[in-house]
Amino acid sequence: MEAPGRQVVIAEETEAWMERAVNMAKKALENGEVPVGCLMVYNREVIGKGKNEVNKTKNATRHAEMVAIDQVIDWCHQHKKDPEEVFGHSVLYVTVEPCIMCAAALRIMKIPLVVYGCQNERFGGCGSVLDISSPILTDTGEPFQCMAGYRSEEAVEMLKTFYRQENPNAPKSKVRKKECVK
Amino acid sequence: MATLPTSRVCVWDASTLMEPHCKRRKTEEPKDACPWQVVPVLSERELQSVTLMPVYAAPVLDKKQASRLVKEVSALYPLGDYPHLKRVRSCGSVNSSHPLEIILCLAGGKDKQSLQTALELFPDHQLDLSGLGEPFLTQVPVNPPLTRLQYEEAASHWPVTFHENKRISQALSGCLFTAAEKTSMQSHMELAIQAAQNGARQGMKPVGAVVVDPTTGRVLAVGHDCRNGVNPLLHAAMVCIDLVACGQGGGAYDYQDYPSCTFLPLADSSNQTSSCADGLPYICTGYDMYLTREPCTMCAMALVHSRIERVFYGAPSPHGALATNYHIHSCKDLNHHYVVYRGILEDQCRNLSQISVLK
Numbered sequence: 001m002e003a004p005g006r007q008v009v010i011a012e013e014t015e016a017w018m019e020r021a022v023n024m025a026k027k028a029l030e031n032g033e034v035p036v037g038c039l040m041v042y043n044r045e046v047i048g049k050g051k052n053e054v055n056k057t058k059n060a061t062r063h064a065e066m067v068a069i070d071q072v073i074d075w076c077h078q079h080k081k082d083p084e085e086v087f088g089h090s091v092l093y094v095t096v097e098p099c100i101m102c103a104a105a106l107r108i109m110k111i112p113l114v115v116y117g118c119q120n121e122r123f124g125g126c127g128s129v130l131d132i133s134s135p136i137l138t139d140t141g142e143p144f145q146c147m148a149g150y151r152s153e154e155a156v157e158m159l160k161t162f163y164r165q166e167n168p169n170a171p172k173s174k175v176r177k178k179e180c181v182k
Numbered sequence: 183m184a185t186l187p188t189s190r191v192c193v194w195d196a197s198t199l200m201e202p203h204c205k206r207r208k209t210e211e212p213k214d215a216c217p218w219q220v221v222p223v224l225s226e227r228e229l230q231s232v233t234l235m236p237v238y239a240a241p242v243l244d245k246k247q248a249s250r251l252v253k254e255v256s257a258l259y260p261l262g263d264y265p266h267l268k269r270v271r272s273c274g275s276v277n278s279s280h281p282l283e284i285i286l287c288l289a290g291g292k293d294k295q296s297l298q299t300a301l302e303l304f305p306d307h308q309l310d311l312s313g314l315g316e317p318f319l320t321q322v323p324v325n326p327p328l329t330r331l332q333y334e335e336a337a338s339h340w341p342v343t344f345h346e347n348k349r350i351s352q353a354l355s356g357c358l359f360t361a362a363e364k365t366s367m368q369s370h371m372e373l374a375i376q377a378a379q380n381g382a383r384q385g386m387k388p389v390g391a392v393v394v395d396p397t398t399g400r401v402l403a404v405g406h407d408c409r410n411g412v413n414p415l416l417h418a419a420m421v422c423i424d425l426v427a428c429g430q431g432g433g434a435y436d437y438q439d440y441p442s443c444t445f446l447p448l449a450d451s452s453n454q455t456s457s458c459a460d461g462l463p464y465i466c467t468g469y470d471m472y473l474t475r476e477p478c479t480m481c482a483m484a485l486v487h488s489r490i491e492r493v494f495y496g497a498p499s500p501h502g503a504l505a506t507n508y509h510i511h512s513c514k515d516l517n518h519h520y521v522v523y524r525g526i527l528e529d530q531c532r533n534l535s536q537i538s539v540l541k
Contacts, residue, residue: 053434056432057424057427057432057433057434058427058430058431058432058433058465059423059424059427059432059433059434059465059488060423060465060466060484060487060488060489061420061423061424061484061487061488062434066415069415070413070434073412073413077412099483099487100479100483100486100510101479101480101483101484101486101487104478104479104480104483105415105480108414108415108480109414109415122515122516122517123483123487123516125483129513129515129516130508130513132479137507140478140501
């Protein structure tokens with residue numbers, strides 16, 4: 001397919017994958033969930049998909065990327081593939097910049113490339129709040145490359161729409177000090 | 183799914199443990215035979231050393247003019263963004279030719295700080311300069327001090343106000359927690375250490391975690407690192423967060439293969455102090471997590487998302503995100519902050535890393 005460790009990303013393909021990620025986010029929004037959609041692509045095949053499952057699992061760490069990573073692990077087991085090799089040659093397509101937690105998880109899994117839509121002003125781990133993806137970190141795992149800005153306007157609009165709604169699962173307490181400013 | 187036998191649940195009952203203490207402690211608490219210390223992990227703002235900025239100041243040659251000068255200078259050049267700076271300092275030194283010095287204004291950083299005369303600073307007779315000496319440049323602290331250490335450093339440059347945070351000061355002087363609280367901390371960390379050892383027997387990394395509801399003293403979840411199983415992301419803190427979710431009727435993973443990963447089902451945790459409209463707990467709001475070692479960036483951020491209240495860890499980690507590499511718990515830009523203490527049973531926690539993983 002391609003030389004190990006090198007990712008060849010073809011522009012038309014990127015658009016097609018991002019189209020699917022955006023559609024997943026739309027579905028999530030219709031279901032009253034945080035509108036983030038993502039796919040993990042290996043050898044031009046989607047081997048993991050994810051949307052936010054925080055409310056369903058009562059676990060605040062079940063972000064779309066974490067769900068997709070679990071699916072890829074399962075896929076590797078079903079297909080008797082070495083996860084290290086598969087993750088090392090996969091690309092993540094996600095509508096919103098991964099948060100600090102997910103960015104750290106992507107490093108641990110050694111995913112080389114992340115293509116994303118809009119910035120994540122609140123929690124972003126690829127530069128917005130911290131840069132966990134950066135090669136200067138001597139952290140666990142590996143740094144990854146980011147390609148940002150695909151379909152970002154739509155991704156932002158969906159987030160704004162979501163945050164205008166009430167989250168019935170959120171605690172009633174704290175008044176938000178800062179509105180989501182763009 | 184295993185549940186916690188009640189015998190292992192530490193019910194925190196202060197009344198049986200605490201000695202009646204007098205209103206004023208005349209002496210430091212006796213150093214009990216406690217070989218470990220609770221150390222607060224301060225935020226970056228609390229730890230940073232004092233940064234300075236240049237200001238114009240001038241000697242007050244005539245003390246009688248002092249209060250007039252303060253009033254008039256303050257009106258012309260208010261220090262609104264720096265309310266911690268005192269306008270005047272007394273020159274205590276015997277050989278000083280003048281009793282007081284007064285801050286006139288900030289020395290703009292952009293233009294070259296060539297020394298200006300009083301007339302240049304106050305043109306057109308804005309100020310009656312009688313009693314004022316020639317201006318000089320000096321350095322003053324930019325930020326208000328948050329800890330006594332910062333205060334002492336700041337005050338050595340120029341007098342500043344200090345609103346001491348009692349909790350931080352108590353924590354730093356080692357008398358924030360009572361003996362009873364330390365006993366319960368120790369028992370929770372012992373549970374975490376036990377879980378780490380049990381995990382290691384199953385070939386897992388020897389890291390353990392425990393979640394406690396401090397209002398009831400109930401242990402809600404006990405878990406260990408499971409990353410050497412099928413999923414490299416199942417660090418101890420992630421496991422424990424999910425175990426709490428299992429206890430609330432959710433959860434994403436199955437712990438059948440890990441009998442030492444246990445949780446308290448919601449039905450057993452009566453008299454819930456609910457943080458949610460429907461009377462149910464909202465993830466980890468109000469809870470404490472005990473970890474045998476400092477969590478990584480992923481786990482530290484997972485705890486932000488989970489709205490944890492306090493984190494107690496034993497030993498630092500080379501890539502830790504609660505002091506070593508980052509201060510995720512006190513990151514200004516994030517929407518939730520939690521309090522972190524380290525050093526609980528530190529030696530025992532450190533020794534866990536010596537456990538050779540048995541396969």
